[in-house]
Amino acid sequence: MAQPASPPAAAPATPPVATPPAAAVAPLPVPMPGAPESFAPLVRRLLPAVVNISTSQGTNAGPRPGRPDAPETPQAPPGSPFEEFFRDFFNRNRPPGAPGAPPGAPGQQGEGPRQGAPSRRAQSLGSGFIVDASGIIITNNHVIDGADEINVILQDNTTLRATLVATDPRTDIAVLRVQHTAPLPFVPWGDSDTALVGDWVLAIGNPFGLGGTVTAGIVSARGRDIRQGPFDDFIQTDAAINRGNSGGPLFNMRGEIIGINTAIYSPSGGSIGIGFSIPSNLARGVARQLAEGGRVRRGWLGVNIQQVTDEIAESLGMRGGARGALIARAQEGAPAAAAGIRNGDVVLRFNNQEVREMRTLPRIVAETAVGAQVPVIVWRDGKEETLTVTLGELPNETTPASTTPQQAPADRPIELSGLGLKVGSLTAEQRERFRLRPEQRGVVVTEVAANSPGAEREIRAGDLILEIQQERVNTPQEVQERIERLRRQGRATALFLIEGAQGQRFVPLRLAPPRGPAPG
Template structure:
């Protein structure tokens, strides 16, 4: 018996022809999706690397430390990448560290060994610590970009070019929040520089090159792809990292991440590693974020960030339900800085910012979007207030080094000492009295209703409330008595809200907490105090 023929494997073109022959309308066939085609890997990165290497530099900084100075060299503990500290000169009793290549694993091993030997020797003489990193030239006159953690605390910064020319560098400006720094070197000739590309156009799966100085091995080129975009690794309020699998190690910090056009699309800053070595998870600051900061560091020596003066939190579905929002999106205003741009423009605690200049925002993206808005511009905000969308214009101020603190206000008038039990919420509340103020260590200016008891199996306990917390607002309305709090809950029930939104003060922290209230009766029970 002859074997049955195998079914033919049809390509898209063959499939289209077969469908047309079978009488399928041409319009239907034309609507078939085009096949996804991946561009092949480059035959070689050699030409691209050769053109870029002269613009990448090695950076070495030295700092004098004493025996009581904390040792920053803890990268081998895992987690995100940080300082690229190498060993320094010895000092003190015992043998000196052998002369291994700066930043090499052997040098680090002996550096750690000597640190352990010197523990318990408070009179040990000062010693030099050396940090190694990378950087890249962005202006032929000698302007260099690197990470702030590479040069932080440095007494002396040295830059080594690709041709082994060693130059002293001057710090022009640095920014802790984005971990960026700008240096200046002087030469008698123009240097090879690279330009920034549009990192917003880079896609997951695009090829990238990383060039740097890992473990003191200068001019190291590694290749990989963009693994992900928009990573938040809890390094700061403006995290928006590019993740790459191009091998990045200690010493790569501050070096460039290039696209295949030879443009800088990222600045290699951190790695995730349980051992300190590359496991293919590295993070780079996007060029779109870095470019503005670098321009400001060159002009002013510091970053000039936009600021409106608000404290925010994410909008959960429970919070959205309590505010009448159909979906959980936007940034909820948990507090407004006194005399800040937002307060002057009329923004209130409990408002939800939905958009800035026509683009959607949330609790994570809003700080970055505001920070990137030029100081002095008028930001066009769409907010949610009183169950409807509204427009609000807020002038963008400059982020202060130390935001103004709220001035203490006189104590409110004594309230009747009547507490109330809220069985449906599983908690007991009372007005703030001198005795409760002292018991829970509340500030003289604290207003609201204090929680005095929480049932372990109640709703309040599930949401993290505890005795001593103070309910300041309910549904964006100030409350000073248990009766006022109960009235706001009853209003929410009459409006058929699934939950009620409370602004709760917990020590120095303030946050919105949604509590489900259902549609039943309040069940508030007054207690004589």
């Protein structure tokens, strides 16, 4: 490239403009180790501890809809050698009489169906891994869900009948046990918190029932929420994961398990490089409890929560922007209410761990020991307060808290100017009109104007207003008075606690000036 010419000698001497060094404006180079020349030495060490899992159940049970690991013939280009290979492979493994099975095809283990016994068929193909030489195997719950026979195939093709120890559907983890004459090879758990985006990883499993298959990739993202449950914290990877890989391990380059391959995102059903693994730091504790006690005991706070938005943070006077988990409802008689946690509190820290957003809290609470006394920092009335809560045990199904029936006075509906809402008292007529339960209380929304602030926040006729700015309201007049008081205080937003068909939630509404005659 040509260099710019030097300025003429006759040019007036002007102090040169200081230019910062390149290192000050550009990121410093990071030394990068080269990609491994081969994964083969690591794979040789790990393969013996990774198993294939095949389950079966009576044909009378029928297929289970939505199972991602049911046997399914992969799609191959028409006319390619793989098309016939896959078709022959899967037809040979179909039970007698199944569509596509060859006439007279033998049953499992080379035997035809016994007289009078129900025929059986393969219901699921998946993966797992051995974590103890005595024969403890970890896999996904959905791999073995509903099975009445589970077989584990080792790397040397030895088939062992497995016993189901226990499962945890909430995290999709299952523990199996097999008996063997000699100690089995096993793999160690690793620390998933140390896995960084960009780290190399290996996935080993049983895709499409083909047997032990190794794929490599990197950690693509951390902390993914894929709407599978309240404890979602998945590791995302681009290592190829397909049907049948479920329950298999995700390894770091030290040969440690940092995840359990569980789900994929794929419009086609095959790998497009977006797979999800349960972090080992979550899975290990669950697996240990299942193996030792047959069930998982989780901490329980007893609250309904929602995300803190910028508008909610503003209405609560929170400094530093939106963060934490907003308590929409502290269930009566639950540990949170017993500790003094109230509706409208924002949990900022729980057991000395920061609650960055709403979905962080359930996971931290669940991982805390039942019966533990832990500090909780909440935002309340414009400042932080520290409370101490004694955790209960998360029940299988949370029982809704009861409330005392209360009949509000029969007042006429009132229009809330600037909000597009009309509200009324909870009369017998309104309860019947909106099918409200006898124990429900508050102020009922009778009309919502189209394109109004209320409509934009998805408030519906029949919803109940329980609180405004964390103060209980029981009549339409109280609602109107609270709003006018906030306007006089110069508040731009009012925080409503709304109860609708989906439960309770906080809704911030902008306090636009009420409509009225223009000044003369």
